[in-house]
Amino acid sequence: MSDFAIRLAAENDLEAIRDIYNYYVRTSTCTYQIELDTAEERRAWFRERSAKHPATVAEADGVVIGWAALSPWKSRCGYAWAAEASVYIHHAHHRRGLGKALLLDLIERAKAAGLHTIIGGASSDQSASLALQVALGFIPIGTFREVGRKFDRWLDVTYTQLLLKPEN
Ligand SMILES: CC(C)(COP(=O)(O)OP(=O)(O)OC[C@H]1O[C@@H](n2cnc3c(N)ncnc32)[C@H](O)[C@@H]1OP(=O)(O)O)[C@@H](O)C(=O)NCCC(=O)NCCS
Numbered sequence: 031m032s033d034f035a036i037r038l039a040a041e042n043d044l045e046a047i048r049d050i051y052n053y054y055v056r057t058s059t060c061t062y063q064i065e066l067d068t069a070e071e072r073r074a075w076f077r078e079r080s081a082k083h084p085a086t087v088a089e090a091d092g093v094v095i096g097w098a099a100l101s102p103w104k105s106r107c108g109y110a111w112a113a114e115a116s117v118y119i120h121h122a123h124h125r126r127g128l129g130k131a132l133l134l135d136l137i138e139r140a141k142a143a144g145l146h147t148i149i150g151g152a153s154s155d156q157s158a159s160l161a162l163q164v165a166l167g168f169i170p171i172g173t174f175r176e177v178g179r180k181f182d183r184w185l186d187v188t189y190t191q192l193l194l195k196p197e198n
Pocket residue numbers: 054060115116117118119120123124125126127128129130131151152156157158159160161162163165
């Protein structure tokens with residue numbers, strides 16, 4: 031799929047971002063959120079975005095069909111050069127190259143912002159997410175056993191990592 035454009039998210043994208051995300055809150059272990067994301071929570075999330083922790087969208091024909099973001103990995107100052115990536119594609123638009131394009135774009139933005147590493151990861155049953163990360167060079171780091179619970183199941187989480195400047 032090449033008929034889409036990636037740009038920074040704007041405030042009036044938040045409803046579409048929330049709709050894409052809430053589908054997965056309801057149906058999937060790709061997020062461990064259980065209550066639907068509210069408009070106020072999403073606005074608060076948007077206010078925390080910056081050049082270092084951007085939110086981006088993929089848009090086709092004026093419709094947002096995917097989004098991505100970098101968030102702080104941990105809040106302590108010493109972790110300031112590590113960020114965690116999120117990518118969510120509208121469920122009707124999988125396997126068209128959107129996730130790859132959004133994650134590659136995030137990697138470039140992370141480099142430009144001076145970040146050192148991006149943490150990926152997913153519920154271990156989320157093979158699409160982990161395959162996307164590995165396809166873009168993220169290295170599997172390890173799996174925490176049964177740290178999550180959703181849909182009455184204990185869930186393992188597998189983390190991956192991309193070093194942006196391995197020579198440093
Ligand atoms: C994971 C997700 C972002 C992938 O996005 P996508 O646009 O469907 O993926 P792409 O078409 O860009 O795929 C790029 C590569 O990722 C891998 N991949 C993607 N989906 C896959 C799947 N279902 N099974 C195996 N590999 C997959 C493949 O290597 C693929 O390359 P290929 O198509 O040449 O084989 C998408 O499935 C999604 O939004 N899932 C729900 C949310 C989620 O899990 N987000 C990650 C949590 S942060």
